[in-house]
Amino acid sequence: MATQPREESANMGKSTWLAFAVHILTASGALWALLAMVAAADRDWPMMFAWLGVALVVDGVDGPLARAANVTEKLPTWSGAALDFVIDYATYVLLPAFAIATAGLMSSPYNLIASGLVVVSGALYFAYEGMKLPDNCFRGFPVTWNMLVFVIFAFPGLQAYSLAIIVVFVALTFAPVRFVHPVRVKRLRPLTLAVAIVWLGSAFVAASDGMQAQGLTGIGLAGSSIYLLVIGALFQLSDRMRARSAE
Incomplete structure (x- = not known):
């Protein structure tokens, strides 16, 4: 009988370390951000x-792992949400804004104006407690500037309009428009996950080809980007039409 408490204590220790390992995985995003910063400086x-x-993939898998490991209950004094916000601001907002400011996408002072709008709107968005809706969609553009700025880089034709594009998406950050989370939104989740994988694969090929999205790569990147941008709004429109027809 004396061995039972010891076994329970050992299992509790293992589960706690497993939960902390998920936090370490999330925190590794700081390392990927640092390496991205070194590359950007060059x-x-x-x-x-x-x-x-790499940071984007980690951010996509650490949430499901955290829920599977019951991190909130096992480590109540460690805030996974706060850790996630720190990493996400660096990788989703700050580094893409640095690229906007220094890559020559637009002339001065417009580059600084655009990057300034990105970092300020991004900071405000992370402070907004209403960003997540009950269906796990985001309310407003979820400041995924890492993806948007990559698309601008990969399609040189967009670079002439980069300032206008950035201003539009800054405005969408505060608009009552839904954007999907590819992992958490259950509606059409298999399709959305498949599209997200197409986006990642196309982006990898484009980056390997000197930031050029051509041929099938360009089609894959453009099509998947459009889907991920508009599918949440289409869900929203569909729900409104159903509500009106039910009245």
């Missing part, structure tokens, strides 16, 4: 976006 934009891609 103006090595493909490598910068490659490290941001």
Whole structure:
């Protein structure tokens, strides 16, 4: 009988360390951000976006792992949400804004104006407690500037309109429009996950080709980007139409 408490204590210790390992995985995003920063300082934009891609994948898997490991209950004094916000601001907002400011996408002072709008709107968005809706969609553009700025880099034709594009998406940050979370939104989740994988694969090929999205790579990157941008709004429109027809 004396061995039972010891076994329970050992199992509790293992589960606690497993939960902490998930926090370490999330915190590794700081390392990927640092490596992306070093690449950005060298103006090595493909490598910068490659490290941001690693951080993006980590951010996509650490949430489900945290829920599976019951991190909140096992480690109540460690805030996974706070840790996630720190990493996400660096990788989703700050580093892409640095690229906007220094990569020559637009002339001065417009580059500083655009990057300033990105960092300020991004900071405000992370402070907004209403960003997550009951269906796990985001309310407003979820400041995924790492993805948007990559697309601008990969399609040179967009660079002439980069300031206008950035201003529009800054405005969408505060708009009552839904954007999907590819992992958490259950509606069409298999399709959305498949599209997200297409986006990552296309982005990898484009980065490997000197930040050029051509041929099938361009089609895959453009099509998946459009889907991920508009599918949440289509869900929202569909729900409104159903509500009106039910009245």
